[in-house]
Amino acid sequence: MAPDGPKSAEDRLIAAYFRPLATHPGALKLTDDTALLTPPAGHDLVLTADAVIGGVHFFPADEADMVAKKALRVNLSDLAAKGAKPLGFLLTLALPKAVPETWVELFARGLGTDAEQYECPLLGGDSVRTTGPIAISITALGSVPANTMVRRSGAQAGDAVMVTGTIGDAALGLELRDAVTAAKRWKLDNKFSYQLMRRYLLPQPRNALAEAIRLNASAAMDVSDGLVGDLGKLCDVSGVSADIDVARVPLSEAATSVVASEAAAIEKVLTGGDDYEIVCTVPQERLADFRAAADAARVPVADIGRVTAARAPPRFLGRDGKPMKFKQTSFSHF
Amino acid sequence: MAPDGPKSAEDRLIAAYFRPLATHPGALKLTDDTALLTPPAGHDLVLTADAVIGGVHFFPADEADMVAKKALRVNLSDLAAKGAKPLGFLLTLALPKAVPETWVELFARGLGTDAEQYECPLLGGDSVRTTGPIAISITALGSVPANTMVRRSGAQAGDAVMVTGTIGDAALGLELRDAVTAAKRWKLDNKFSYQLMRRYLLPQPRNALAEAIRLNASAAMDVSDGLVGDLGKLCDVSGVSADIDVARVPLSEAATSVVASEAAAIEKVLTGGDDYEIVCTVPQERLADFRAAADAARVPVADIGRVTAARAPPRFLGRDGKPMKFKQTSFSHF
Numbered sequence: 032m033a034p035d036g037p038k039s040a041e042d043r044l045i046a047a048y049f050r051p052l053a054t055h056p057g058a059l060k061l062t063d064d065t066a067l068l069t070p071p072a073g074h075d076l077v078l079t080a081d082a083v084i085g086g087v088h089f090f091p092a093d094e095a096d097m098v099a100k101k102a103l104r105v106n107l108s109d110l111a112a113k114g115a116k117p118l119g120f121l122l123t124l125a126l127p128k129a130v131p132e133t134w135v136e137l138f139a140r141g142l143g144t145d146a147e148q149y150e151c152p153l154l155g156g157d158s159v160r161t162t163g164p165i166a167i168s169i170t171a172l173g174s175v176p177a178n179t180m181v182r183r184s185g186a187q188a189g190d191a192v193m194v195t196g197t198i199g200d201a202a203l204g205l206e207l208r209d210a211v212t213a214a215k216r217w218k219l220d221n222k223f224s225y226q227l228m229r230r231y232l233l234p235q236p237r238n239a240l241a242e243a244i245r246l247n248a249s250a251a252m253d254v255s256d257g258l259v260g261d262l263g264k265l266c267d268v269s270g271v272s273a274d275i276d277v278a279r280v281p282l283s284e285a286a287t288s289v290v291a292s293e294a295a296a297i298e299k300v301l302t303g304g305d306d307y308e309i310v311c312t313v314p315q316e317r318l319a320d321f322r323a324a325a326d327a328a329r330v331p332v333a334d335i336g337r338v339t340a341a342r343a344p345p346r347f348l349g350r351d352g353k354p355m356k357f358k359q360t361s362f363s364h365f
Numbered sequence: 366m367a368p369d370g371p372k373s374a375e376d377r378l379i380a381a382y383f384r385p386l387a388t389h390p391g392a393l394k395l396t397d398d399t400a401l402l403t404p405p406a407g408h409d410l411v412l413t414a415d416a417v418i419g420g421v422h423f424f425p426a427d428e429a430d431m432v433a434k435k436a437l438r439v440n441l442s443d444l445a446a447k448g449a450k451p452l453g454f455l456l457t458l459a460l461p462k463a464v465p466e467t468w469v470e471l472f473a474r475g476l477g478t479d480a481e482q483y484e485c486p487l488l489g490g491d492s493v494r495t496t497g498p499i500a501i502s503i504t505a506l507g508s509v510p511a512n513t514m515v516r517r518s519g520a521q522a523g524d525a526v527m528v529t530g531t532i533g534d535a536a537l538g539l540e541l542r543d544a545v546t547a548a549k550r551w552k553l554d555n556k557f558s559y560q561l562m563r564r565y566l567l568p569q570p571r572n573a574l575a576e577a578i579r580l581n582a583s584a585a586m587d588v589s590d591g592l593v594g595d596l597g598k599l600c601d602v603s604g605v606s607a608d609i610d611v612a613r614v615p616l617s618e619a620a621t622s623v624v625a626s627e628a629a630a631i632e633k634v635l636t637g638g639d640d641y642e643i644v645c646t647v648p649q650e651r652l653a654d655f656r657a658a659a660d661a662a663r664v665p666v667a668d669i670g671r672v673t674a675a676r677a678p679p680r681f682l683g684r685d686g687k688p689m690k691f692k693q694t695s696f697s698h699f
Contacts, residue, residue: 063517064413065411065449066411067409067410067411067412069409069410075403077400079398079399079489080457080489080502081491082457082458083493087496109398109399113399121412121504123416155414156414159416163418163496164497166459166497166502168500170414170455170504172412177403252398264396
């Protein structure tokens with residue numbers, strides 16, 4: 032509130048569209064310098080930050096509510112993989128002048144819907160101008176009972192390697208949006224094309240599985256830069272390897288259809304990014320409990336292989352039993 | 366680590382320049398999806414997020430270490446104003462392709478120096494590509510003993526209005542960088558010009574004063590969008606007003622010299638942004654303790670006026686005792 036002038040446009044946008052989202056008492060209605068959070072006693076905080084940039088992580092034409100959801104969900108996916116329950120998030124939003132107010136309104140609406148669905152309220156943030164594309168950075172906070180966060184580093188030889196959902200859909204969806212000829216090349220009907228593109232547009236983070244992971248997994252991470260590269264990272268910090276049976280990697284009907292048309296597409300499926308599924312390792316004696324908990328949470332999980340003792344990159348074994356070779360193992364923006 | 370390919374360039378940059386900064390055990394050496402923090406028992410968390418954008422919050426030619434420090438310090442300033450002790454921060458860094466690795470190296474070096482100086486270690490983050498200018502978003506976490514965070518909303522009629530340091534230097538420094546004729550118009554020598562431009566380049570947040578504020582202030586906020594607008598916000602959420610004696614607002618020698626050359630520059634001094642000083646209200650009975658604590662912390666503080674009972678914008682009284690009128694009361698990017 033300015034002493035003898037009108038409110039700034041920034042203050043007005045925040046008051047109109049973001050204050051209604053700041054339902055947590057610690058958000059102080061976005062009227063203070065900071066937010067205030069009393070962490071649950073006997074719990075550890077779990078913290079993650081991810082940025083999404085227009086033209087890099089989403090298409091400029093994507094609907095603003097989908098963009099907001101994606102920005103929040105990529106962070107929620109990290110919390111889920113660590114077995115953490117969301118507490119809330121902070122947002123910084125950099126907008127070019129040309130973005131109309133209706134975009135901001137729809138963005139806030141999408142964000143609010145997800146904040147409610149995932150019980151992860153807006154705690155605070157900052158809005159600024161940019162001369163570049165829309166840039167959204169979100170820091171999400173979660174909590175786990177003390178000393179129970181599931182790390183990448185706990186995998187042990189003999190553990191089962193499990194993944195949620197289906198792998199590769201988003202990477203194929205991105206290819207469909209990037210290359211107009213892909214749908215024809217892959218002989219995809221509209222339904223399958225739409226399903227794959229939708230997976231790229233809007234991740235479905237596995238927060239419903241967080242508790243099952245926390246109670247049963249020896250190591251876990253979310254699959255955001257491709258299964259091959261991400262499992263490689265998990266194996267590296269755990270000091271182990273893994274043998275993965277590629278035939279057991281779960282594919283959607285649409286992705287199965289793509290691979291049937293173009294066998295080489297399996298590389299994109301396994302190394303493309305944006306899955307936002309979870310890969311975790313589960314000791315054999317916890318496997319029945321993990322499966323039961325996943326069933327109860329209605330999250331499909333698949334056993335795709337086994338952790339092995341060698342400190343080495345995981346092997347992805349094809350139908351011939353031989354390790355596959357990949358041109359690029361992991362998605363990188365650099 | 367990729368199974369059978371080289372590390373991605375992103376992984377390599379993180380390992381080379383940012384991993385050495387991740388000295389907190391909860392940063393997990395930046396090898397996990399998230400960071401882990403055990404908040405101090407009996408404390409509340411204080412959370413803030415600010416973004417700085419190339420060409421908006423800093424000049425593209427500014428040295429990368431100064432940019433890093435500014436990005437962290439604008440957040441540290443918020444923690445200081447709330448009486449909070451820093452715990453750590455998360456960073457998202459969006460870089461255009463053209464930025465050379467030497468820039469990243471210098472950026473990380475500046476960030477590391479400040480992380481050490483302010484005891485605010487890097488906990489985690491994300492690095493991404495952008496087609497726009499460099500965009501840096503930082504979320505900083507601090508802590509206060511439970512229920513002691515200093516809000517904007519606690520000012521009471523009769524409290525003294527105190528500010529730290531000097532006001533207006535950064536806004537004049539920005540004008541000096543934007544308008545080549547300003548130094549001549551203001552008859553500034555090189556020393557004064559440099560001092561003012563330096564204040565814009567590199568904020569000096571008042572974290573040394575945090576404890577004194579927490580123990581003595583009834584309300585506080587950092588001055589980042591101009592004293593007039595920011596004190597207006599504090600008065601608004603506190604439901605009070607204030608009478609400020611403009612002659613008692615502390616100015617540096619350089620700013621005094623500018624106002625002597627151009628009386629109208631006082632408006633820029635009072636309404637320009639980027640001070641990163643603190644304005645707080647202190648009950649009369651706490652004033653001696655507050656001044657003693659500020660002296661001990663070597664932070665200059667000045668009594669500039671009094672909180673009054675009316676729910677109204679604060680009045681900035683000129684030498685004639687009449688309220689000044691301002692064209693624009695507060696800096697806004699929108």
